[in-house]
Amino acid sequence: MGKAISLEGVEKSFGAVSALRNIALGVDEGELFGLIGADGAGKTTLIRILCTLLVADHGKAEVLGLDPVKEYRSIRSRIGYMPGTFSLYEDLSVEENLRFFATVFNTTVEENYELIRDIYSQLEPFRTRRAGKLSGGMKQKLALCCALVHRPDLLLLDEPTTGVDAVSRREFWEMLQRLRTQGITIVVSTPYMDEASLCDRVAFLQEGSLLAIDTPEGVTALFTAPLFAVRAREKHRLLRELRGFEHALSAYAFGSSVHYADRRAIASAGEIKAHLQSRGLQDVMVEPVRPGIEDTFMALMKQGRGEGDD
Numbered sequence: 001m002g003k004a005i006s007l008e009g010v011e012k013s014f015g016a017v018s019a020l021r022n023i024a025l026g027v028d029e030g031e032l033f034g035l036i037g038a039d040g041a042g043k044t045t046l047i048r049i050l051c052t053l054l055v056a057d058h059g060k061a062e063v064l065g066l067d068p069v070k071e072y073r074s075i076r077s078r079i080g081y082m083p084g085t086f087s088l089y090e091d092l093s094v095e096e097n098l099r100f101f102a103t104v105f106n107t108t109v110e111e112n113y114e115l116i117r118d119i120y121s122q123l124e125p126f127r128t129r130r131a132g133k134l135s136g137g138m139k140q141k142l143a144l145c146c147a148l149v150h151r152p153d154l155l156l157l158d159e160p161t162t163g164v165d166a167v168s169r170r171e172f173w174e175m176l177q178r179l180r181t182q183g184i185t186i187v188v189s190t191p192y193m194d195e196a197s198l199c200d201r202v203a204f205l206q207e208g209s210l211l212a213i214d215t216p217e218g219v220t221a222l223f224t225a226p227l228f229a230v231r232a233r234e235k236h237r238l239l240r241e242l243r244g245f246e247h248a249l250s251a252y253a254f255g256s257s258v259h260y261a262d263r264r265a266i267a268s269a270g271e272i273k274a275h276l277q278s279r280g281l282q283d284v285m286v287e288p289v290r291p292g293i294e295d296t297f298m299a300l301m302k303q304g305r306g307e308g309d310d
């Protein structure tokens with residue numbers, strides 16, 4: 001299988017800020033690839049380099065086998081890009097926006113209708129409505145249609161689900177899964193760690209550095225410490241006590257419980273419970289849990305900040 005994207009030693013700085021440091025990654029054709037990272041991690045910078053809107057300071061980049069500097073025109077005609085902020089014409093209707101993007105790419109909505117039919121059918125009832133008057137979820141769907149209308153080989157989506165409600169978020173990912181089966185390579189950035197598990201592979205970025213790149217299962221396998229879900233009546237105190245426990249590797253709030261990782265190879269729930277009770281905590285419950293992708297990201301972030309097990 002060919003590579004849709006290949007980066008080696010890519011660097012980008014803005015003044016004193018290193019937005020990307022020594023990035024090496026490859027994305028296979030047909031992959032659904034996630035770029036996961038918090039605000040400021042470098043996701044937007046990376047996507048802008050891939051869609052030829054920014055030039056890297058150093059390193060080698062290839063997009064669809066082409067050079068983003070010398071062959072930016074060819075790349076632009078073969079990619080679909082959805083920026084993080086709403087970029088459509090708010091004064092044009094749904095239908096007019098779509099026709100506009102089709103015309104810019106020398107095609108027609110009819111020519112590639114099959115590709116967008118699923119998504120566009122949900123927008124059809126609002127086709128004469130101005131884009132600016134659509135709900136957040138509907139705006140995202142229209143932006144996706146506009147990015148797809150010329151049947152790109154590579155789709156670059158910058159935080160498409162940020163600020164979108166949970167139902168629209170799920171629907172959006174279902175759309176991406178369907179698009180992948182149509183042979184389109186998709187790179188999608190997100191600050192939501194739970195979305196990582198929906199990708200074929202993910203790259204995890206922190207402060208411009210790549211901390212891990214693997215399948216969701218591969219990332220999860222990096223977490224090897226004994227892990228427990230712990231509850232008690234006073235959650236804040238529980239967190240403090242767990243962090244202060246002499247064997248603690250880490251403890252962080254996780255939904256309604258606290259996930260506690262122990263730095264020893266083997267640790268027992270009974271011992272941790274007894275310790276917390278001896279510290280005066282009430283209604284303590286401790287049970288072993290399997291690490292998920294979010295646990296691994298939390299651990300990688302901690303190591304990335306130099307707070308790893310020392």
Ligand SMILES: Nc1ncnc2c1ncn2[C@@H]1O[C@H](COP(=O)(O)OP(=O)(O)OP(=O)(O)O)[C@@H](O)[C@H]1O
Nearest residue numbers: 014017018019037038039040041042043044045046
């Ligand atoms: N044009 C610019 N001028 C100066 N600094 C910039 C510029 N663009 C990005 N940065 C800085 O580079 C770093 C990476 O930013 P980037 O936008 O790529 O991160 P991100 O992961 O996309 O996060 P966000 O969700 O906030 O967009 C940040 O520290 C940001 O402030």
